[in-house]
Amino acid sequence: MEKHGEETHITSEEARGGETSNIMRWVLAAGLLLAIGALTIIWVTGALITPQ
Template sequence: MSEVRNGEIHIDSEDASGGSKEGVVRWVLLISILAAVLILSIIWMAGAFSQNEDESSATYEPATATEQGAIIGDTDSNLAADSMTDMADDSSVQDGLPVTENE
């Protein structure tokens, strides 16, 4: 409500903002964050409990590179070695990578 005091117009903050000041947004954010954490935790735990023995004991072994730059275990390793040889014809090879000089 607005009122006139000493020739000045005073409007309370609720009328000036056009809305109520109940703090509902705070509760909506809190409940949303808790719901997201709960749902993601359930998804993570369900995946962990449904793992079998083979999946839980699996290890990761990164691929290693040979002298020619081909990856061991790669099915296209011969193709990679051939393309490196073709590139070496018109450029030099340094550390297994083709290097072309600018002219």
């Protein structure tokens, strides 16, 4: 971080303040797939058990 008078200049890495690795994408993708799988199982099970 640099100060020029009253202005403060920060790098993009400091401004972002987050993680730059792609691990979070994998975590979100895995969670999405697990949620879709669980809801599909619940839906199919309910459709098979419910009488016509």
